Amino acid sequence: MLQVNHIRQYREKVLERLSAKYFMETALVDAVIEKDDLRKRIQSANDEILSRRNLASKEIGALMSKGLKDDAEARKQEVTDLKSKIDRNEQELARLEVEIREVLQRIPNLPHEQVPAGRTPEDNVVVRQWGDTPVLHVGAVPHWDLIKKYGLVDFETGVKITGSGFPLFKGRGAKLQRALIQYFLDSNTEAGYTEYIPPYMVNEASAYGTGQLPDKEGQMYYMPADNFYMIPTAEVPVTNIYRDEILKESDLPILMTAHSPCFRREAGSFGKDVRGLNRVHQFDKVEIVQLVHPDKSYEVLEQMVEHVERLVQSLGLPYRILRLCAGDMSFSSAMTYDFEIYSAAQERWLEVSSVSNFEAYQTNRMKIRFKDAEGRMRLVHSLNGSSLALPRIMAGLLENFQTPDGILLPAVLHRYVGSDRLV
């Protein structure tokens, strides 16, 4: 969430950036400032009373030790009288703090100046495009038909075991998925990211830290018996590694990568979006996360985009990189690039990665800070990106590399699959 002091200091700018995002509840901005002003006033008044109480209590101690019982009793009464005031103030303060936090949580991150204006996906800007659309043989089919033909994924049995959207990978399909995970993790660690295998369920505090709670609660699977959430992405456990930590400036940047299954309820999805591997409830993804010095985060965002770009390129999949417009960005992002590959048989673009700079929006919630050269406490910036989402990469590979008599593989995967063709 945004910092109150920042909102107060740059009120006009904040309002302007929020309107760029088509965020309509601008009254919330003034509500935060108003409530915080009130909080300050009550806090100061109460501190003054507390100070008097502390002094009186000390004196009571001194009087008692001198045996001046009557004087002590008089002072005791004085303190007792202060108590009701203190109680009232503290209740008011507690209430205000909750209210301020609730309002802050409803205000999204501010889109960076360089983020294109606009509110729908049509307003996203293609910043780069690479690769030629493959010319498929006559009779080429979408990946869901290839999957069936070669027995790579068994959706029906997944339904039997769990429900729709829980694919059962099998044989060469399972092997390809494992190969891709291995390849992505190897590429990431070579680029300097430290590999993690995180927990796949998180507690409330972690889900809150990265912003899944409270607003995206319905997107996560929840285990009420233990109050845990299934992770919707490895970003959640990995970013939370450093929650409530004060880092040294020399610790930065911190580069982390992790593979994990991702669980998403995807309530309300339907139609061609959900055919085959396009959208499922459980899928695998390799994620990269960085915690960086706030002055460096945009530089790092470009580096992360380039890293993901090399990865997609190495798979020989045609892709384009979009800079999302303000209105299409997620709630907590300040700038986002999406990667879309062209899946030739479906003849459509599929999102395979989203790389974002959250600036201090997440780290303010998680209180991930560092001491700078002047000894000031500052929030680090957090960034993350997919490298990459597995099912859609697989869909693209199957469709684009299909031949009349089998499916070939890009060169980088040969050693991981142990062959130059999948089937």
Added chain:
RNA sequence: GGAGAGAUGGCAGAGCGGUCGAAUGCGGCGGUCUUGAAAACCGUUGAGGUGUAAGCCUCCGGGGGUUCGAAUCCCUCUCUCUCCGCCA
């Protein structure tokens, strides 16, 4: 699942209800010494709120209570550790 112990500053670890935001050790930072380093010695070193500042206030796992006053007493929740059981 059963029994017990515990939760204090970056870490380890003290702390008769008032003089404790907290001993001590380690670590960190600065300095003396040294050609340099180590050692030794000296100093310094938690976070948040408010204020131009001095200062004042809050925080010893979370919440509540007793008291003029709580790290210290009581209740409660959560978590961790040890032992037993079960188990990949």
